[in-house]
Amino acid sequence: MNDYIPWQAEIVDIDIESPNTYLISLKPLEDVDFSYKPGQFVMVSVFGLGECPISITSSPTREALQLCVRRAGRITSGIMDSRVGDVLGIRGPCGNGFPLERMKRDILIAGGGSGFATLRSLINYIVDRRSDFGEVAVAYGARTTRDLYFMQEYKSWQQSGVEVGITVDIGDESWKGNVGLVTSLMDKFRLPPGSAAICGPPVMINAVASKLMERGFDHSEIYVSMERHMKCGVGKCEHCNIGPYHTCQDGPVFSYDKVKSVL
Amino acid sequence: MKVLLPKRNLHLLLEALDHRMEVVAPIRAEGVPVFASWRGQPLALASNPLIPPQEFLLPQRDVLFRYVQDCGRYTFEKVSAKPRLIFGIRPCDLKAVAVLDRIFGKDPLDNPYFDRRRSTVLVGLNCLWPEPGCSCAAFGAGPEVDELSDLQLTDLGKNYLVETGSPAGVLILREHPEFFIEASEKDQAEKKKALRIAGEKLRGGTSPSVIKAAIEKADWDALGRQCLRCGGCTFVCPICHCFTIIDVGVPDGERLRCRDTCILSGFSRMTSGVNPRKSQGERLRNWFLDKFEYIPENIGLLGCVGCGRCSRSCLAEIDRQKLEVLR
Numbered sequence: 001m002n003d004y005i006p007w008q009a010e011i012v013d014i015d016i017e018s019p020n021t022y023l024i025s026l027k028p029l030e031d032v033d034f035s036y037k038p039g040q041f042v043m044v045s046v047f048g049l050g051e052c053p054i055s056i057t058s059s060p061t062r063e064a065l066q067l068c069v070r071r072a073g074r075i076t077s078g079i080m081d082s083r084v085g086d087v088l089g090i091r092g093p094c095g096n097g098f099p100l101e102r103m104k105r106d107i108l109i110a111g112g113g114s115g116f117a118t119l120r121s122l123i124n125y126i127v128d129r130r131s132d133f134g135e136v137a138v139a140y141g142a143r144t145t146r147d148l149y150f151m152q153e154y155k156s157w158q159q160s161g162v163e164v165g166i167t168v169d170i171g172d173e174s175w176k177g178n179v180g181l182v183t184s185l186m187d188k189f190r191l192p193p194g195s196a197a198i199c200g201p202p203v204m205i206n207a208v209a210s211k212l213m214e215r216g217f218d219h220s221e222i223y224v225s226m227e228r229h230m231k232c233g234v235g236k237c238e239h240c241n242i243g244p245y246h247t248c249q250d251g252p253v254f255s256y257d258k259v260k261s262v263l
Numbered sequence: 264m265k266v267l268l269p270k271r272n273l274h275l276l277l278e279a280l281d282h283r284m285e286v287v288a289p290i291r292a293e294g295v296p297v298f299a300s301w302r303g304q305p306l307a308l309a310s311n312p313l314i315p316p317q318e319f320l321l322p323q324r325d326v327l328f329r330y331v332q333d334c335g336r337y338t339f340e341k342v343s344a345k346p347r348l349i350f351g352i353r354p355c356d357l358k359a360v361a362v363l364d365r366i367f368g369k370d371p372l373d374n375p376y377f378d379r380r381r382s383t384v385l386v387g388l389n390c391l392w393p394e395p396g397c398s399c400a401a402f403g404a405g406p407e408v409d410e411l412s413d414l415q416l417t418d419l420g421k422n423y424l425v426e427t428g429s430p431a432g433v434l435i436l437r438e439h440p441e442f443f444i445e446a447s448e449k450d451q452a453e454k455k456k457a458l459r460i461a462g463e464k465l466r467g468g469t470s471p472s473v474i475k476a477a478i479e480k481a482d483w484d485a486l487g488r489q490c491l492r493c494g495g496c497t498f499v500c501p502i503c504h505c506f507t508i509i510d511v512g513v514p515d516g517e518r519l520r521c522r523d524t525c526i527l528s529g530f531s532r533m534t535s536g537v538n539p540r541k542s543q544g545e546r547l548r549n550w551f552l553d554k555f556e557y558i559p560e561n562i563g564l565l566g567c568v569g570c571g572r573c574s575r576s577c578l579a580e581i582d583r584q585k586l587e588v589l590r
Contacts, residue, residue: 002372002373002374003327004328004374004508004520005327005341029336047513047514047516048513048514049510050509051508072535073534085335086335087336227533228531228533229530229531229532229533229534231506231508231523232506232508236366236367236373236504237506237508237523238504238505238553239507239523239530239531240531241549241553241557242539243552244561262539
């Protein structure tokens with residue numbers, strides 16, 4: 001049952017990930033039954049401005065609920081102009097999340113730009129349940145070094161045996177790493193064909209998916225987190241439909257074979 | 264239960280019902296029939312209003328809740344639905360309510376919709392006067408009321424034959440016996456005859472299979488260029504239910520649900536400016552596919568009842584049955 005009434009969460013911490021992206025930690029003010037899966041999202045309210053979908057950036061294996069918010073429009077600006085101690089309204093979790101119970105143990109995770117925010121939930125989940133998974137590799141690309149998120153965490157991922165490749169479109173003098181597309185990182189990975197989780201711009205998703213299929217990944221094992229305009233989050237308002245699917249209910253995670261015609 | 268309601272008693276019955284709930288009925292406003300709050304005006308039952316009664320289940324301005332701020336924390340107030348009776352709903356619009364019930368009833372159930380739905384009594388009117396462009400019969404949505412309504416009326420000349428469809432309908436007959444007289448087998452036969460004649464008038468109209476075939480063949484670019492992007496077809500459709508949600512008021516205010524339309528370009532456009540349905544042709548195609556493929560796939564009922572309102576209201580004269588540009 002759905003009343004559209006959010007619960008309230010207090011902002012307890014704000015980290016700056018990039019000049020226009022904050023990582024916001026929240027603590028529910030009420031005793032709410034809130035359990036979620038990597039890949040799900042919440043509808044976030046700034047009362048007076050409205051409500052928008054934000055993917056959950058934290059892993060359910062850790063205590064804090066974290067949202068990575070990029071200044072994009074009216075409501076995200078409202079969220080980012082909030083201060084520690086302010087409250088946001090939350091509805092959710094919404095959507096299906098990554099089908100961890102169905103996915104193979106060897107997983108490639110590929111993120112482009114702000115799409116990486118939702119994948120951090122999955123990566124930290126895997127890191128915390130490392131023995132449940134096999135070979136895991138992360139390929140992440142951002143526009144410039146200033147746009148790279150979660151830099152302080154790459155080392156801990158590597159220490160848990162996750163292969164991490166980072167690339168930027170435009171390098172600078174301080175950057176010793178890879179410059180180029182996300183796909184250019186993937187040749188180095190020794191990962192056997194397994195499952196994949198991708199989030200990023202459509203061009204990047206297609207490029208990564210075709211590379212994976214060349215390497216023997218099945219298109220139904222490539223999971224893509226899709227972005228759509230959303231209003232209700234419960235499959236009624238029709239803003240987010242992809243054919244017969246409602247991205248907010250049947251997605252945002254779809255297997256590549258279901259959505260490649262719209263990418 | 265079957266009884267007769269003499270036509271001279273109809274106003275008296277509505278007046279009696281008006282004491283305990285808002286009565287909505289087709290009346291004339293500025294010369295055209297509309298469903299509106301009834302205040303004793305003459306009823307306009309000869310043709311189905313262009314704006315469907317769905318306005319009273321999914322209003323243009325629907326308060327989802329009120330938010331009240333105190334020291335940076337909020338409390339929320341729900342708005343409860345008022346009892347209402349909608350009189351004179353045609354079978355096509357009743358069928359559309361059945362479709363909306365399934366869409367809004369699909370998990371997670373939409374509580375604001377069902378709050379209003381549960382406090383609404385529906386009085387159906389069997390459709391003996393199909394109009395040009397009506398094709399309910401081929402869509403399984405008329406001319407006879409076959410579901411949902413609490414009371415069903417059939418115009419038999421001097422009287423209405425009244426049949427009950429729910430306990431709420433039975434209650435109305437029991438509470439107001441003074442307005443009704445006994446019905447006979449003859450009245451039942453008369454109803455059947457009238458509906459048979461109406462059914463014959465509906466023969467030869469369009470059908471879902473005709474439209475499905477047209478969707479396959481249509482030149483969507485051409486239709487998109489012809490479309491004036493007024494959204495009229497979606498606002499007169501009894502099944503269209505696209506909505507947006509906005510906040511009005513700082514620091515206290517209301518979160519509103521307002522009708523929206525998927526055939527306008529801003530509907531699917533994301534904050535980044537990227538729009539998954541870039542052209543008007545793609546948006547029109549999505550609208551048709553939703554009704555004839557996506558809604559059936561999701562809830563098992565067609566997303567169109569053949570009421571013909573979209574064709575009648577199309578300023579660009581797009582023939583929605585053949586999906587051709589007419590001029």
